[in-house]
Amino acid sequence: MEVIKKIFNEKRSLLVPVVSIVLGLLIGAIAMLAGGYNPILAYSSLFNRVIGSSYHMGETIRAITPLIFTGLAVAFAFRTGLFNIGVEGQFVMGMTGATLVGVLLDLPWYIHGPLAVITGAIFGGIWAGIVGYLKAKRGVNEVISSIMLNWTALYLANFIVSKFLTDPGQQKSRAIHESALMNIEWLVQLMDKARIHWGTFVALACVLIFYVILWRTKQGYELRAVGHNPDAALYAGMNVNRTIVKSMMISGVFAGLGGVFEVLGVFGNQTIMAASPGYGFDGIAVALLGGNTPVGVLLASILFGGLSYGSAGMSFGAGVPQEIIRIVIGSVIFFVAAHGIVKFILKPFMSKRAKRKEAA
Template sequence: MDTLKKIFNTSLIVPVVSILLGLIIGAIAMFAGGYNPLVAYQSLFERVIGSPYHMGETIRAITPLIFTGLAVAFAFRTGLFNIGVEGQFIMGMTGATLVGVLLDLPWYIHGPLAIVVGALFGGLWAGLVGYLKAKRGVNEVISSIMLNWTALYLANYIVAKFLLEPGQQKSKPVHESALMSIDWLVELMDKARMHWGTFVAIACVVIFYILLWRTKQGYELRAVGHNPDAALYAGMNVNSTIVKSMFFSGIFAGLGGVFEVLGVFGNQTIMAASPGYGFDGIAVALLGGNTPIGVLLGAILFGGLSYGSGGMSFGAGVPSEIVRIVIGSVIFFVAAHGIVKFIIKPFMAKKKKEAA
């Protein structure tokens, strides 16, 4: 019981207080702008859970954030900063689109093949970053962020050159045999864009945990991340492990892009800018403390606030940028957990004294 109380006090209270402080800061910002924060937050929650359609679309918005959050958290756990998740997400989209458009196969082959190819595209794109770091000593932050732009323009070139729908700025539609939408769940959620990616994302949360904490490979990945010199002395192949770490991270990111194509849009557009899911994944990983369950909860919070911002705009007239203030405040307080602990310290001390 004492152990459970300790876990509750250290692992749960600080994030919860951080979220509350973020909501308070957002309320102050709304009040300063002449908006009613109570009406705004009520509109946000109604947007998120007010109808089956909105609940489904909220889940749809959360799903890619789980993938990108896991990708960032996996790299962090192995001592790397994968800031190139955005590019890996785009490459996952491109791989799935290539298979979905150019091939015409039975559904039981076509869909799984598109998923695997898209995941490999993301993994190989991240593996390139790992190779440059392992073999050439190139900092992964520099190479990965540069490869984001390379992925964007390469994807646009592939769509324009090989997949373009005549007269449109998007690819031809993916064949129905490769689509990953769930028809009965779409009907249940009043035409919300529900797809198998949500279940795959939850499975990836479990895989993340098993791979890092229940396998020999995971132990090596974490060991190299904590202390490469000690891992090398213990006989581990540090360079190979760095490449593997980035490859696994890229697979998670690539899967996020795969299901945006196969489950949501059914095609890929020529993009003027990156979708943004990769950069949001950094915030999700930070909110979740780089743990699989934490990433899941962080994605739920981040995705819910992002989708609910439309309700704040229509229901209370609040600009969607206010939501970013709320999210930014939450991230700030989670990152600066020392401030939160300082704030709650008097209350915890009083509670401890009363208990004694």
């Protein structure tokens, strides 16, 4: 009987997100019908855009990769009782650190690439560490300080690029040296020149690292304990202030790595930006959709990145305007996030099925 209940519960836990996605797509279909568009053609164009060719599959993976990093950054902070809304700024600082090393230094590839990656990660970690320090030592709310540092990071990055890394009259940095780039040439050729890079594999490794740090180490236990109850953690002899700073720095490293691979693996330079890339704010949605768990973040990144990249197919293939495309994406995300609504809809069916299972 217990085994049957366990199997049933596992199936039910998988059923909720599947039904959520289906409901979101149905609401999106209704919106398209109301606008006079063919939802079947639109969705087929979306899926064709995502998996229709090796190039599109590669580009979909490329779009998913930064969301894994920023989702992990937000989720890690959440798990330790902090709301890191400054992932956007840490992402930008990671880009800047990697670009500085990639443009100004000329080293062998086995030193240059890893050094650029490590530098960008450190830049992101330090930028987040400032937020942690202000909270630990001065009691400044991390939401306020981190969101303000987003703008500081943007303008500081633009200053660094324009002052030290650009040629006169240019709006982007000089090209990063070949020895620092993180492209996987054989895989790029295999995927019809899609921008595949080592960041995807590093992101998957970070999913595992996230889990190991938080649930398989003493430090992870302290991080979670401080997040759940700082007073109890202090009473138990833990250094709460140091743990807060450490948590934010690890979160910032994840975010910084996302920025690193955008410049080293995708663009090969850094532009003077009028606005932030937006991956940090998307990471908040990804973390929430993934329940702040590493595997959940990975799956939410695949969903969010696939919808974002595939939406162009709906526009070109079915003529659906961007406004309706956003309704479709928003509907899917809403139902995936609103587990309570989906469970309420499924409750009568699940109750009947549970009774049949128990009777069997």
